[in-house]
Amino acid sequence: MNDPRTDHLFRLQNRRRIYEHIRRMPGVHLRQIQRDLGMSMGTLEYHLRRLEKSGLLVTRETNRFKSYFALGELDRRDKDYLYYLRQRMPRKIAAEIARDAELPLKQLVQRMPIAPSTLSFHLKKLVRSQIVLEYAQGREKYLKLANPIRMHRLLSTYGPLWEAHNRADEASRALSMRDLMEAPRAAQEAPGFELRA
Numbered sequence: 001m002n003d004p005r006t007d008h009l010f011r012l013q014n015r016r017r018i019y020e021h022i023r024r025m026p027g028v029h030l031r032q033i034q035r036d037l038g039m040s041m042g043t044l045e046y047h048l049r050r051l052e053k054s055g056l057l058v059t060r061e062t063n064r065f066k067s068y069f070a071l072g073e074l075d076r077r078d079k080d081y082l083y084y085l086r087q088r089m090p091r092k093i094a095a096e097i098a099r100d101a102e103l104p105l106k107q108l109v110q111r112m113p114i115a116p117s118t119l120s121f122h123l124k125k126l127v128r129s130q131i132v133l134e135y136a137q138g139r140e141k142y143l144k145l146a147n148p149i150r151m152h153r154l155l156s157t158y159g160p161l162w163e164a165h166n167r168a169d170e171a172s173r174a175l176s177m178r179d180l181m182e183a184p185r186a187a188q189e190a191p192g193f194e195l196r197a
Contacts, residue, residue, distance in 0.1 A: 009054055014039065015047045019070065022057060025161065026074055027067040027082035077147075080129055081154050086162060089114070089122045091155070097132055097143050098151055105134075105141040 010016045017037055022028055028036075034044050048068065051057040060067045060079055067083050074082065084090040096111055097103050112119050123143075126132040133146050145151050 009050065009056065012047070014043060015051065018044065018047050019051060019056065022068045023070045023073065025086075026069045026158070027060070027079065027086045029065055029067060033068070077150065078154065081131055081150060082158065084125060084129060084131060085154060085158070087122075088162075089118070090126055091159070091162065093119065093122055094126060094131060094145065094151060095155060095159075098145055098148060098155070100144075102142045102144040105143060108143060 010019070018033065018039075021033060021037060025032075025036075030041075030044070030048070033039075033048075034041055037044070048057065052059065056071055058069050058071055058079075060069065060083055062083060067079070067086075069079055069082075085094065093108070093112065096108060100107075108123075109116050109119060123132065123134075127134045130146050131151070133144050135142055135144075
């Protein structure tokens with residue numbers, strides 16, 4: 001941000017907040033930025049477009065999701081990894097595979113506390129993106145990380161941040177659900193409340 005060609009872009013506080021958030025949480029999606037910063041969608045989209053046009057942000061689109069990254073912070077493969085590792089289940093699967101040099105698929109199914117179909121869904125994404133390698137030895141399928149050093153670096157750098165962020169999100173959702181559940185009771189206890197059939 002100490003570049004005279006782009007300093008004018010950071011005069012606005014919202015734009016600075018957005019950029020710093022993306023630097024801290026590379027690969028973050030539009031809706032997540034909106035939730036985290038409590039910003040209106042129109043304002044957020046405006047500033048993201050300005051940052052993209054100026055070349056300070058780059059995006060990666062897969063399926064219907066657009067991920068945002070600060071320019072020059074990560075290489076292309078890091079962005080590929082982070083796109084999937086930001087998601088809790090692919091991250092847990094990759095971390096489990098990382099515990100062993102090579103892991104039989106049967107053992108992974110036993111270790112993961114999810115349905116085999118869910119595991120298969122996420123594992124296919126990791127294999128397709130060449131983060132996890134799948135191969136056969138005899139009749140058994142094995143898994144291993146394509147680049148254990150990269151995986152370790154990214155998980156150790158961003159993993160704790162993502163986990164803390166996920167816990168905060170869950171706490172926020174739990175509070176929202178509790179508020180929704182308590183609202184009818186609070187309304188009934190309010191003076192002048194009358195239940196009509």
